[in-house]
Amino acid sequence: MVPSIIYDHTNSYNAQFKSSYVDIPELTGQALYEMIDYNNRLDEETYIMPILYQTAKKVYDAQQIALQNGESLIVYETFRPRDVQLLVNEALADLAESNDVVKAGITKEPWSMTWFINTNVSNHQRGVAIDLSLVRVDELSERIVGDYHVPKVLDYTPYEMQTPLHELSINSAMFTKPIASKDQEGWKKMEVSSAVTEPALRLQEYMTEAGFTPLASEWWHFNDVDALNSIGEKAGTGKFRITQSLNRPPKWEEVRTITTE
C-alpha cells in the first residue's frame, strides 16, 4: 500500500457492479469478498490491495504525479479472485439473457461481453490490473510511517467521471472501439469517446506516464503490460483468496540495503 493513496475496496462491503445502470442480481450492493486486515506498517485496519511488486512501483509513480497536481489516486480494486471473476461473468450473462438493454450495452458491435468482464483469466487474477479513479486533494497533511514522513490526504473531492465505477457497459468505454489490451502503443492513436471527462483523461495521463496501458472498454482500468510480459507463463490464475497483509514499519537502514542491493 502507498500511504498517501486513498483505498476503497467496495467489493468488500457494497459492490458497485451494474450494467447499463441496471442492478446485477447477486452482485450489486453485496459484500463479494472481504479484503480487510490490520496493517502493521500503518498501525490501522486497511483494505488489502495486492498487486505485483513491479506494478506497485508504477502505482507509486502515478501517485507522485497526481500529488504534484494537487490530486490523488483512489484505488477500488487490484487482485480479484478467480471465483469472483466467474461469479461476475455468470451474473452479468444471466441478466443480459433477460434484459435487452443490458444485452445491447455489452454486445453492441464492435464490443463483446469479454470487454466488460473478461470471460477468461483476467489481469486482475494475474496481479497486473488496477481499477481506480482520481480525486482533488482539499487537505493534505503528513504522517510518520516507520522512519519516514509521508503525505496523508485528509480531505478530498471526487471528480465527475462519464459513469460510476464498475458500470459494465459501452457507456464506460475510453475509446470509440476496442484495441488489444496488450498493445502498449496503439491506444495513443485511438479516438477517445466523446463522453470521457477531463479528469479521466488526466488519470489516463498519470497512469500511462507511470508505464500503464489503458483498457479501451473501461475508463478506470489499467494494465501493467510490462509485468505481464516479464512474468509470461508464470502468471497466476487467481485460484485463491488473500485474507492477510504481512508487513512492518519501514526502517531506513533496511530500505537503504534493499534499494542499493
Ligand SMILES: C[C@@H](N)C(=O)N[C@H](C)C(=O)O
Ligand atoms: C469487472 C471489470 N471492472 C473488469 O475488471 N473488466 C475487465 C475486462 C476484466 O474482467 O479484466
